Amino acid sequence: MVVVAYGVIIPQAVLDLPRLGCWNIHASLLPRWRGAAPIHRAILAGDRETGVCIMQMEAGLDTGPVYFCEKTTISQFDTAGTLHDRLSDMGAQAIAKAVKLAAENRLATPHNQDNTRATYAHKLIKSESNIDWQQPAADIERQIRAFTPWPGSQTNIRGENIKIWQAQVINQNNHKLIPGDIVYADAETLIIQCAQDQLKLLEVQRAGKKRMAIGPFMRAKSDWYSHE
Known part of the structure; x- marks a missing residue:
């Protein structure tokens, strides 16, 4: 099962059902900007780069181990809209890559996130x-x-x-x-x-x-x- 921008924490009992677990396409370079609004928070903070990560889901909020990430520069002209569209394309390519690697038994073991470096992208109000x-x-x-x-x-x-x-x-x-x-x-x-x-x-x-x-x-x- 693959999830993107779902917005709800999935129970562990559901996450355990698929043979390979559940994967999430997250629009940040984890552990930076876990949460609901990573694109907006990255621009607000003045980050110079962001990206997408393919991660193994667990019961926590974007806390699961990460298979790999793809990076992109945030330009001085990027809006949340332009960055969202670019990351959407990158995410589609990244998940296709992950599925192909898994099918060929070449997908590396995911690495745990460094929780001491985590920041949270709280939902916009x-x-x-x-x-x-x-x-x-x-x-x-x-x-x-x-x-x-x-x-x-x-x-x-x-x-x-x-x-x-x-x-x-x-x-x-x-x-x-x-x-x-x-x-x-x-x-x-x-x-x-x-x-x-x-x-x-x-x-x-x-x-x-x-x-x-x-x-x-x-x-x-x-x-x-x-x-x-």
Whole structure:
């Protein structure tokens, strides 16, 4: 039996039924990011690489021995969506490899995980999608990518509730402003001060509307910059 992203701990009595046990395709480099949201947590943490592991399931949460892992780099442009799709392809190839090796009696004995190095990828909750401008711009930019396509990262700017889908860190500070203040705005640009550095918004979404580039959004917000 093969399981992927099942979300429920399977009883040991069930795990013992198949002759070769139950295998899991897990989207992280175990023991890092055991749990429900390994892709999102890897991006949030600023990890440079991740991957998929083929593991033997046991009653614990992603604690079983690992047959092998395949790695991939997390780029500065990866979102949870792009990384999910890449890891899905890698997982399909990895499980096919594992089945072939097992059929040929060439699958190596799985190795136990180092529990002292384990971290947990707790399930996302919607309140995490709220942007805290008291955080560094780099952390917020990672949050935006980690929460794309779900649940999105939302904020309120001058009374307008918006989701931010893409942004760029600007390594500058204006110490006269507080986090969340607009640094600069014109018909094509919106830059927000963060606790450290600034964030240039590139793609946003108004409540109930479609995603759009920042230019069309700002051209409808001339009152934000016409007097600045």
